[in-house]
Amino acid sequence: MFTNLKTITMTSVLALGAFAAPASADDIKIGVISILEGAFAALGQDGIRGIELAVAEAGGEVAGNDIEVIVMSSDASPDSAVNAARKLIEQDGVDIIVGPLSGSEGLALRDLSKSFPAITFVNGSSAAQDTTLRDSSDNFFRFGGDGAQWMVGVGNYAHDDLGYEKVAVVAEDYSFPYTQVLGFMGEFCAAGGTVPEKFWTPIGASDYSSIVYSIPADVDAIFVALGGADAVNFLTQYNQAGGDKPIIGGSITIDQSILDSEGPFKQQLIGAPAGTPTVSDFDGAEWKSFSASYTEQFPDGFSAPSIFAHHYYMGAHAAILALEEVNGDLSGDQAAFRAALTDLQFVTPTGGTMRLDENRNGIVDNFVTEVFEREDGTLGNRVVKVVRDVDQSLGQDPAAFLAQGPVSRDNPSCP
């Protein structure tokens, strides 16, 4: 009996193999890399929704060529993103890659893009600073900001409007939170605030009690740059311990996906400011229509597009716009297409004008938001300030900004 089972299994393995049908040569193939497994799966899935939205808007074709989307999953590790990209390029023969989701993956794909000059890489939602700032790659484009750009406006708001002088930092110990902390502290320290202590936690930590009880009693607020379950865990435990300092959020700390999570800790977030490029309850006309088409197309999605849907959408949208401009012409190692991408300007869902700097990094809109309770009891973010035209040097002189060196646990510092 077992033998028959084995035979059937092996036969179906072989049979499935025969289904690898090649696509027609005129199709434009877009490979998408997102995280569809593990802790980030729900966020990665929302990124895919952004892609589907952009392709659906274009009617699934560009200048008479069908768009074929091929999805690969990575698992947040750089190795997996590189393997996924190589498979998309070498096996599926994609022309353009949109992705990845997380910072370390973005750096890895930036490195990889140098080995594949004939393929164009358009970033998804990864936001490490050095992906474009240092050692950038000619065929890697980011129609969005980095983690520091996403915090612009918050430091000044916390100091000048909320009157915070001393803030403790709790953040995960890797590149993206370092960049977020830079974006916050850059403004906050310049405005005269101090950050006496920074707590770096391993990503995926579940117990934060030692940090909860080490937070100095004399700080005015806590800047929390944690994501997903880490943020929920920290806020829960801080709340359970009776902690009552106001929270300042990083860009993925108070994202819609977290506001849609279940749990009593959410009450503590009401009124918390955060910096983000994506605001679920923004009332700009462009965002309203973007959000409406999202909820119409994906009734099972979040109650509004997340940062991931928004950024994957912008990446795919930019690629499609540039393809339309060159009538789908990808010849000559995509030279015309890339020139079109480089000079592209379009109105973003947040109402600003997206364009790239010389490192092919987006000059973006950023929002300072605060959490509020809607009438139905759910939570949303509302805008308290819009900062337009944020560049990667955060408005400073680019040379001086670069000279401050790469971000780390100790850079910047203002105890």
Add this chain to the structure above:
Amino acid sequence: MTFFLIVTLNGLTLAALYFLAASGFTLIFGLMRTVNMAHGALLLLGGYVGFEVAKATGVWPLGILGGGLAAAFAGALIQFGILGRFQGDELRQTLASIALSIIMADLMLWYWGGITYQVALPDALTGGFKLPLLGVGYAAIRLVLIVFAVVIGISLWLIIAKTRLGAIIRAGVDDREMLRALGFDVAKIFIIVFALGGLLAGMAGVVAASALSIAPGTDLQFLLPFALVPLFANDFWLIQIFGRALILGIIALSLTFLAAYLGVVSFAQATMAGVAGYTVAYFGPNTVDVGRELPFYVVLPLAMIMATLSGALIGLIARRSQGIYAIMITLAVGVAFFYFTRQNYTYFNGWTGFSGIRAPEISGRSLREPLPFYLLIILVAALCLTFVNGFIKSPLGLTIQAVRDGPKRVLAIGIPTTPVIVSAYAFAGLIAGSGGILNVWYQERISSFSVGLGPIVDILVIAVIGGLKHPIGAFIGALAFVLLDTFAVDFIDRERFNTLIGLVLLAIIMGAPDGLHGLAKSWLSRFKNRPIKNQV
């Protein structure tokens, strides 16, 4: 003083939580010698069901009960349907439970989605609790945790030590045959133990979801893939499929070597490979400004030596451990190394790790170009295979096998076993290190991800699906693994490919006890109308 008390309390409450989470696992392991890797999935299931029950009824204790019962039922089902079939075959039980955990995690992700849940606490337990001595607030739920853990611990001890059921369970562990002869249904007793373990996991899941939160991702995540596509010898197939398979095969070979000739299953092979990889990264050209560059002809021997030494060290630590104890201790070493690389910035550059690692150039041609690289990989793989085959026939190799078969006799004739075991691990380190060097050139990067639980389990899966009896099994398993890893997502709804992967893994583990190599061998012998040799 306050600080001291707080730290102590933090330690105690966290320990209580871990005790609750681990007690079910320990119970099953202690009584049945089953390493139930699906325990985490049971915990998650209990947490989710508890969340639903608590939300529907508004009563927190009902949530705990509901979550516990759901996980108990699932646990009984696992033992009855799958693990009970391999009672006594610990490795296959371990692997089957890994496969189950993948399937369960993926199905739960499907049903409950990837968002984070937190179970609402009763009002009495919400917020801080002023401790008389401390003068500061302390989370009430955490104090309840300690009480809960103590209650569970005492009840468990009472059940095992003082009740008739406990006595039967203990008897079943000591002498199954005798118990059966006395008229007890041993299989049923083991199912009860599993249900009890599941109950504990489920309740712990709900409590953990109240104190922390639940979300997918705590489970083992790895891929076992599914597909064969018509063969084109382009660079993709050359390097991404066959090259990668051979590299992983070399690392798995070091595990197969230990399993076949020393009789231990080691989870630390990815760690030894990682040591070599990190050595190459630290002393070679990289783009992260950590380490210092040495010429490659110095770096390569150094990396091999480091990997060999790491193997010897792990051997020294694990020298007295056999069977599942060797699995546990090597797994502990591997996970400790993973966390160390993630948090140490001086030598390992933490989370980010090393990138921009380049294979050396010889007379202007990079070894990383597809064809030279592939030829190099084949050469190394062939060397390693030859080396293993030669080594096992050498006096030391024969002594290693003697230690596997009868350590006491080896001692009796005056050969100390420790140096023999350590040198077997060291040799495995050398093989794994060769694979590790190739792997770091292949990936052109190394970071904590490369030595994490994912790669550790991948290597084990490769070795087991290939077959642990013969060195070539490692390469067969690696090829199957890489094909499935690369193409699974193409052949199934992209949201559910992990379920399929788990099912295939389970099918191989249940249907082919000697892995693909054993399967192929028995097919071949049947094809030739020869009687199948009974392999024991």
